[in-house]
Amino acid sequence: MILVELDEDDVYEVETALDNFKELELDGDEVGQDNFSLPSLRSRLEFAANTVHQSGGVAVLRGLDPSRYSVEDNTIIFLGLSSYIGAQRGIQNPKGLVLSHVTELKSWSTPRERRHGIHTNRELPFHTDMGCSILAMHVRSRASSGGELCLVSADAIHAQLQEEDPEVLATLAAADWPVQVAGQRPPYILAPLLQEHGGKLVIALDPARIGPHPAARAGLVPSLRPAQHEALALVQKVARQHQVKISSCTGDMIFINNWSLLHAREEYDDGASSARHVVRLWLHDPKLGWEVPPQMQVAWDAAFGFRALKVPNRLYPVAPLPDYMEPKYSNGTAAFVVDDDDDSNDWAAVKDDLVHDQDGDEHGSHIGTSTARPS
Known part of the structure; x- marks a missing residue:
């Protein structure tokens, strides 16, 4: 992990970049390296970007205090700094949502299980x-x-399984795992979860997207074989044995190579008057980014590729809404992109609810919207 600690001069440079960007009177979604200039910080941010991409690692930017800025300014700062790690921003739902708010508001009355x-x-x-x-x-x-x-890391999981349970490793590498997708028939793809591609070990695994969803109509997605259930359970066990905890600070910006690292979150408790709040972006860098495995192209295209370009807007909600919009059911541990071009009534009804699966905030306050184009 690389830690980029910002001192007072660095913070001043970030705030100057923020002020200069706001003077341009552009929509917030237009922020990027060209109009969020950081001449002194640039070299350290480029080093962080290279670490995340080339070493398959993680970078943390530390030193900014979110309480000093409005929610709009916090959003612009996050977008501006993150553009130096990944120049392209992906959408996270079919309405064009780019920012997700990972939190639990006390105003939400919807039970947690829903x-x-x-x-x-x-x-x-x-x-x-x-x-x-x-x-x-x-x-x-x-x-x-x-x-x-x-x-x-995928490397740690691969090394232990190769030594102790090569049959499970072969199961993970087989291109017969049903991964839920939408906007196509059938509503799944068959893909390996762990593979070598482009000279790199790549992992793409979300237990909640693999096999049929419990609430979905029977037969839409194939069931997992016993050996596949066992492989998923073993991955979780091995991951816990090799996990590294990142003790974050308020204001941290964390960048993770999503092709080489699995991530998890511990259970938490909020204070009486506070709530854990993390804002999420999906990034890709055209110059540094890893080659997308063919089996994962469908999912990647929905966020960054031609499917994403079909979505007319880019939405940047600066805060979650106080009222939670309940989905019929939700797919994926992290939630995932769903397309609106499937005309099956039963699946379309599910998709309409999954639009709100991310945050239920696509109609809230935004820093700007745009027509679809690479970000």
Whole structure:
């Protein structure tokens, strides 16, 4: 892990970049390296980007205090700094949502069991955000206790399984895992969870997206074989043995190579007057980004590729809404992109609810919207 600590001069440079960008009177979604200039910080941010991409690692930017800025300014700062790690921003739902708010508001009356996992205080298992190249998170506020980010590398899992259980490794590498997708028939793809591609070991695994969803109509997605269930359970066990906990601070911006690292979240408790709040981006860098495995192209295209370009808007909600919009059911530990071009009534009804699966905030206050184009 690389830690980029910002001193007073660095913070001043970031705030100057913020002021200069606001003077341009552009929509917030237009922020990027060209109009969020950081001449002194640039070299350290480029080193962080290279570490995340080339070493398959994680970078943390530390030293900014979110309480000093408005929610709009915090969002612009996050977008501006993250553009140096990954120049392209992906959408996280079919309405064009680019920013997700991972939190649990006290105003939400919907029971936890009827909310998506990222909108509860529950523990989240090891997973990747399938279809994302770089996962970026801005810690706006921490939990009173718990909620730590846990990471494990695909290399560590591969090495232990190769030595102790090569049959499970072969099961994970087989291209016969049914991964839920939408907007196509059938509503799944068959893909390996762990593979070598482009000279790199790549992992793409979310337990909640693999096999049929319990609430879905029977037969839409194939069931997992016993050997596949056992392999998933063993991955979680091995991941816990090799996990590294990232003790984050309020204001941290965390960038994770989503092709090489699994991440999990510990259960947490909020304070009486505070709530854990993390803002999430999905990033890709055209120059540094890893080559997308063909079996994961469908998921990646929904966030960054031609499917994403079909979505007319880009939405940047600066805060979650106080009222939670309950989905019929939610797919994926991290939630995932769903397309609107499937005309099957039963599946379309599910998709309409899954639109709100991320945050239920696509109609809230935004820093700007745009027509679809690479970000």
